[in-house]
Amino acid sequence: MSDGVSNGEKNFVPLLRRAVDILAQFCFQDSFPILGWVDALTGFDSKVRKVSREVNDFLDTVIDDHKKRVVVVAEDDSHDGSDHVERQADIVDILLRVQKERELEFNFTDANIKATLLDMFAGGTDTIATTLEWVMSELVRHPTIMKKAQEEVRRIVLMGSERKSGIDEADISRMEYLKCVVKETLRLHAPAPVSLRKTSEDVKLGGFDIPEGTMVMINLWAVMRDPEIWEQPESFVPERFLAEPLDFKGQTGKFVPFGAGRRLCPGMTLALVEVELVAANLLCWFDWELPEGVVDLDMSEINSVVIRRETPLSLVPVLNSE
Numbered sequence: 274m275s276d277g278v279s280n281g282e283k284n285f286v287p288l289l290r291r292a293v294d295i296l297a298q299f300c301f302q303d304s305f306p307i308l309g310w311v312d313a314l315t316g317f318d319s320k321v322r323k324v325s326r327e328v329n330d331f332l333d334t335v336i337d338d339h340k341k342r343v344v345v346v347a348e349d350d351s352h353d354g355s356d357h358v359e360r361q362a363d364i365v366d367i368l369l370r371v372q373k374e375r376e377l378e379f380n381f382t383d384a385n386i387k388a389t390l391l392d393m394f395a396g397g398t399d400t401i402a403t404t405l406e407w408v409m410s411e412l413v414r415h416p417t418i419m420k421k422a423q424e425e426v427r428r429i430v431l432m433g434s435e436r437k438s439g440i441d442e443a444d445i446s447r448m449e450y451l452k453c454v455v456k457e458t459l460r461l462h463a464p465a466p467v468s469l470r471k472t473s474e475d476v477k478l479g480g481f482d483i484p485e486g487t488m489v490m491i492n493l494w495a496v497m498r499d500p501e502i503w504e505q506p507e508s509f510v511p512e513r514f515l516a517e518p519l520d521f522k523g524q525t526g527k528f529v530p531f532g533a534g535r536r537l538c539p540g541m542t543l544a545l546v547e548v549e550l551v552a553a554n555l556l557c558w559f560d561w562e563l564p565e566g567v568v569d570l571d572m573s574e575i576n577s578v579v580i581r582r583e584t585p586l587s588l589v590p591v592l593n594s595e
């Protein structure tokens with residue numbers, strides 16, 4: 274990558290966080306469209322324009338940089354080892370190839386590529402990092418659950434006929450308890466707490482008349498802590514998912530960390546692979562302790578588009594000597 278992009282990369286994470294945080298801020302246009310003009314007076318509109326311009330400029334640089342590279346790229350590991358292959362193709366190379374070879378039925382423009390990249394990075398960075406922080410926070414607060422999850426992971430990875438040095442997806446598919454830990458974490462700490470919809474017709478719901486075209490916010494966080502539908506809703510009990518193996522599609526309207534229906538999170542499968550794989554590695558190769566002097570972990574949350582820990586998680590890893 275050119276220096277321009279490398280430098281930009283360093284700034285991209287904070288820029289992305291700024292962009293995502295703006296989405297969580299109140300604006301009149303969304304809640305009272307008739308008062309949308311107030312957003313210009315409060316400075317909200319210019320803040321949105323500024324951050325959009327910065328994100329757009331960064332993505333333009335990334336795309337230009339990829340277009341300029343004259344390298345032969347491989348999209349998998351199947352190359353013949355010849356000197357022509359300088360590196361594996363990344364997601365931008367692949368999207369540019371799809372564009373160049375006109376693989377789609379519509380004109381796939383640079384704007385489409387930028388939108389795809391933004392969706393992936395905005396939707397898929399903080400959500401996954403935050404989920405992992407909550408997984409480890411809950412496990413450290415519940416040593417018996419941590420031990421049970423570690424025993425499962427280590428039995429599958431370290432105690433087979435052949436001791437492995439890495440964990441693959443086939444191993445993960447056998448980690449039933451770890452999957453329950455991830456589900457329970459997503460139930461209690463849904464990183465994306467609301468789902469937005471616009472009504473396509475007049476509806477009556479719970480005694481309220483909701484006119485067509487109303488923006489409705491569904492509080493997924495509250496659904497997954499509702500005492501009417503969950504036993505001990507505030508407790509961290511992964512076993513509840515052994516007893517009731519709810520999937521992630523949200524069709525029961527009870528367990529909805531990725532939303533539900535046609536606008537269900539498109540990154541769900543990728544997210545689960547990443548969270549489960551990283552969590553399994555953390556549990557397999559290390560034991561985890563609170564830093565010296567810390568007796569109880571602070572579990573305060575920051576409410577934004579993504580519900581993060583108020584204080585970043587700090588734990589001490591101890592190499593597993595098994």
Ligand code: HEM
Binds near residue numbers: 401
């Ligand atoms: C633990 C990780 C994640 C959680 C908990 C999560 C959760 C959600 C939720 C609740 C929604 C709203 C769905 C609805 O309204 O029904 C959503 C939408 C979305 N997510 Fe995720 N997500 C995660 C990871 C990802 C990843 C990895 C990506 C992309 C690579 C992604 C991309 C998106 C996009 C683009 C949307 C908007 C979809 C639309 O409006 O049609 N998410 N996500």
